[in-house]
Amino acid sequence: MLIYRQITLFTPTRTNLMKENFCPFCNPAVLKSTFAESENFRAVYNLAPVLPGHILIVPKKHLSKFLEIDEALIAEMVSFSRKIIKVIAKAFKTDSFDWTIQDGKPAGQTVEHMHMHIIPRHENDLPDPGDWYPMLKKKTEAFIDSTNRNKLSEEEIVNICQNLKKNYRELF
Numbered sequence: 001m002l003i004y005r006q007i008t009l010f011t012p013t014r015t016n017l018m019k020e021n022f023c024p025f026c027n028p029a030v031l032k033s034t035f036a037e038s039e040n041f042r043a044v045y046n047l048a049p050v051l052p053g054h055i056l057i058v059p060k061k062h063l064s065k066f067l068e069i070d071e072a073l074i075a076e077m078v079s080f081s082r083k084i085i086k087v088i089a090k091a092f093k094t095d096s097f098d099w100t101i102q103d104g105k106p107a108g109q110t111v112e113h114m115h116m117h118i119i120p121r122h123e124n125d126l127p128d129p130g131d132w133y134p135m136l137k138k139k140t141e142a143f144i145d146s147t148n149r150n151k152l153s154e155e156e157i158v159n160i161c162q163n164l165k166k167n168y169r170e171l172f
Helices: 002-009 014-021 028-033 071-092 132-138 154-171
Strands: 034-037 041-045 055-059 096-100 116-121
Touching: 028 034, 028 041, 028 154, 034 071, 034 154, 041 071, 041 154, 055 071, 071 096, 071 116, 071 154
Parallel strands: none
Antiparallel strands: 034 041, 041 055, 055 116, 096 116
16 A cells, blocks of 8 residues: 555556656656656656666656647746756766657657656767767667666666755755
8 A cells, every 4th residue: 555655646647657656767766866856847866877878858747749748837847957967967077968758659768658858978989079979879778768777786876866956955
């Protein structure tokens, strides 16, 4: 019963219960890697970052596709993402970012819960600035949403998120 109560906190309707029961972004465990929130979105540090500082902007409500988000929520997502960019810029000492959404399985979406990736970039972090994109086409391990990338330890996630929370509090 306790697990059911935890899940229902993140579940908008009973019809989505089965799908959301297995969604990593609806699971309360996502809070361990969450470092900031708005009314309807979370900033989550990616457990398997493509590059250091790779974060996800995730709706709190289970929405599978970008077109399921209404105009008001899109405005909130962009506004919240701009705040998070300032936090990431400070923490990872950069002013350059890739913003991307994989919308649907053919686009590389592996978690059926809409989310936006924000990846801080640095000079020469890859041989060519756009190298992460061709990697998506080369092999499964390189997919931006891949479950095959190396994951950070729980201790690493806790340390990174503590630093990001501190930066968020200082800036906002």
